[in-house]
Amino acid sequence: MSKSLATLAAILRIPLHRRLVAGSGAVYLLLFMVALQDISRGGRSLQFLTTDWTRMFERTGTVTFEPIAQLTLPGLTILLSPLNILMGAVIALLVGLNLAVTYIAFRQPRACSFNRSTGILASFPALLAGSACCAPAIVLILGIQVSSLFMTVFQVLIPASVVLLLVTLKLILDRTKPELLHQ
Amino acid sequence: MRWFHRLAVAVTALSLAVYGLATQAGQGEDPTLPLAESGYVLDDAIDDYADFMMSGGPPPDGIPAIDDPVFIEASEADLDPGDKVIGFYHEGEAHAYPQLIMVHHEIVNDRVGGLNLAVTYCPLTATAQGFERGETTFGVSGQLLNSNVVLFDRETRSYFSQITARGLRGEYQDETLAEVNLIWTTWGHWSSKYPDTKVLSEDTGHLRNYSRDPYGSYNPLGGYYEQDGTMFPLMHSSDRHHTKEMVVGARTSEASAYFVMSDLVRDEVQSTDRFLAVYAPDLDTGYIYSIDDSAPQVTSRGDGTYEMDGGIFEADELPLEKLVSVEAFFFAWHAFYPESEYVAAPTRVGERVRLAVEPA
Numbered sequence: 001m002s003k004s005l006a007t008l009a010a011i012l013r014i015p016l017h018r019r020l021v022a023g024s025g026a027v028y029l030l031l032f033m034v035a036l037q038d039i040s041r042g043g044r045s046l047q048f049l050t051t052d053w054t055r056m057f058e059r060t061g062t063v064t065f066e067p068i069a070q071l072t073l074p075g076l077t078i079l080l081s082p083l084n085i086l087m088g089a090v091i092a093l094l095v096g097l098n099l100a101v102t103y104i105a106f107r108q109p110r111a112c113s114f115n116r117s118t119g120i121l122a123s124f125p126a127l128l129a130g131s132a133c134c135a136p137a138i139v140l141i142l143g144i145q146v147s148s149l150f151m152t153v154f155q156v157l158i159p160a161s162v163v164l165l166l167v168t169l170k171l172i173l174d175r176t177k178p179e180l181l182h183q
Numbered sequence: 184m185r186w187f188h189r190l191a192v193a194v195t196a197l198s199l200a201v202y203g204l205a206t207q208a209g210q211g212e213d214p215t216l217p218l219a220e221s222g223y224v225l226d227d228a229i230d231d232y233a234d235f236m237m238s239g240g241p242p243p244d245g246i247p248a249i250d251d252p253v254f255i256e257a258s259e260a261d262l263d264p265g266d267k268v269i270g271f272y273h274e275g276e277a278h279a280y281p282q283l284i285m286v287h288h289e290i291v292n293d294r295v296g297g298l299n300l301a302v303t304y305c306p307l308t309a310t311a312q313g314f315e316r317g318e319t320t321f322g323v324s325g326q327l328l329n330s331n332v333v334l335f336d337r338e339t340r341s342y343f344s345q346i347t348a349r350g351l352r353g354e355y356q357d358e359t360l361a362e363v364n365l366i367w368t369t370w371g372h373w374s375s376k377y378p379d380t381k382v383l384s385e386d387t388g389h390l391r392n393y394s395r396d397p398y399g400s401y402n403p404l405g406g407y408y409e410q411d412g413t414m415f416p417l418m419h420s421s422d423r424h425h426t427k428e429m430v431v432g433a434r435t436s437e438a439s440a441y442f443v444m445s446d447l448v449r450d451e452v453q454s455t456d457r458f459l460a461v462y463a464p465d466l467d468t469g470y471i472y473s474i475d476d477s478a479p480q481v482t483s484r485g486d487g488t489y490e491m492d493g494g495i496f497e498a499d500e501l502p503l504e505k506l507v508s509v510e511a512f513f514f515a516w517h518a519f520y521p522e523s524e525y526v527a528a529p530t531r532v533g534e535r536v537r538l539a540v541e542p543a
Contacts, residue, residue, distance in 0.1 A: 059242050072392075077392035
């Protein structure tokens with residue numbers, strides 16, 4: 001096992017860090033699903049619908065996919081797209097881990113010399129990638145006009161987030177001394 | 184660093200596998216696609232349109248068309264009288280397509296009164312247009328042209344501009360689809376005129392939040408639909424009207440025209456050199472006729488009927504050449520047809536001048 005993974009294991013042995021990863025990851029996953037509009041306002045009555053499970057592989061965007069189940073509550077609709085949730089969970093885990101190591105860098109500077117918030121900043125691109133049919137949600141919110149280049153960039157925001165989060169996590173782990181970690 | 188490489192390889196492999204499984208539907212159908220005998224006038228070269236296309240985000244069929252529509256009775260429809268619907272009536276059969284469903288799918292491959300047609304809707308340009316489809320089906324390409332949806336036929340995968348009905352790329356490049364007249368109206372108007380109408384059901388085969396429009400709202404008007412501004416680049420733009428002003432337009436092989444809906448509602452009859460428009464209060468829509476400088480005398484009788492040459496006619500039955508009328512946001516119509524004829528705004532309060540404007 002590489003040094004980075006050993007460091008990560010040492011970090012996760014501390015319950016507070018595990019709670020931090022799980023809590024922040026859950027919040028991020030929720031935000032991700034809202035950004036993708038898999039969680040949205042509106043809904044008439046309690047209802048649970050399903051469709052052909054093979055639909056889960058049909059793409060709705062560059063890396064977003066069809067839902068195969070829908071939970072409707074009064075005022076809220078949740079679309080369950082397994083691959084979107086998987087994608088969101090991977091990013092949420094990376095966000096949680098980044099947050100945990102950033103927390104260590106902030107609270108225990110002797111154990112980690114990477115005292116910056118780079119890891120958290122890396123999580124934002126994926127949140128901007130939510131799509132509203134044929135225009136990114138952020139474009140609708142800001143009411144701006146976008147170019148062809150802008151749309152191309154938008155289509156790679158989710159993979160870009162994953163790469164950025166992996167890189168920042170690796171950089172921070174390399175500068176963390178597991179032997180100096182404490183509760 | 185080795186674990187990082189392994190993770191990167193695994194993520195890449197998973198992405199490729201998922202991409203490969205994302206199959207596209209709709210192959211192997213009859214290629215016969217009904218086409219118009221003569222195309223509509225174009226204000227730009229077909230290659231310029233094709234070059235101006237850009238991605239709106241989703242891949243082809245990423246916005247899934249409804250290929251097996253299910254209909255319910257009007258009495259079962261959970262619609263408010265003010266909700267927008269797209270209506271089509273043919274051979275005694277009426278179908279209504281709620282805007283809140285159409286905004287998530289943009290195309291319904293339907294059959295009404297024995298006619299196979301694609302009912303298409305672009306939320307960004309507020310255009311609802313119907314095209315005969317023969318035995319093939321249409322899908323949403325994910326490309327946009329002047330913010331307007333670009334369709335593709337599933338047999339040849341040729342791309343078509345919705346507003347111009349013209350083939351942009353592929354086997355049908357520069358060909359024009361055979362278009363039918365759809366009605367952009369409210370559920371209250373449509374169900375009053377056609378109480379036996381069938382209504383597109385939310386049982387679309389796809390799961391979506393059909394109580395919500397991701398762009399805004401028509402009932403009441405809000406969001407993108409009332410904001411003055413556009414999202415994507417346009418080939419032509421003008422500040423003559425608010426970008427989202429609703430106009431009703433029509434084109435022939437030689438010219439095009441648009442009429443501002445709110446002005447047409449007030450005046451009931453308007454004309455330019457080559458086009459005449461009348462307002463139909465029963466469906467809150469406009470019909471446009473080609474008049475070719477004949478300047479017919481058409482007057483409203485105040486009850487939704489019109490008098491012409493001593494006869495009395497419904498708004499959609501004047502003894503003139505009726506054209507396909509398309510309601511659209513002004514910016515969208517102008518982006519495609521900047522040389523359209525139009526009725527100039529009044530020059531003095533209380534005096535409305537009907538001016539036939541020559542193309543710029």
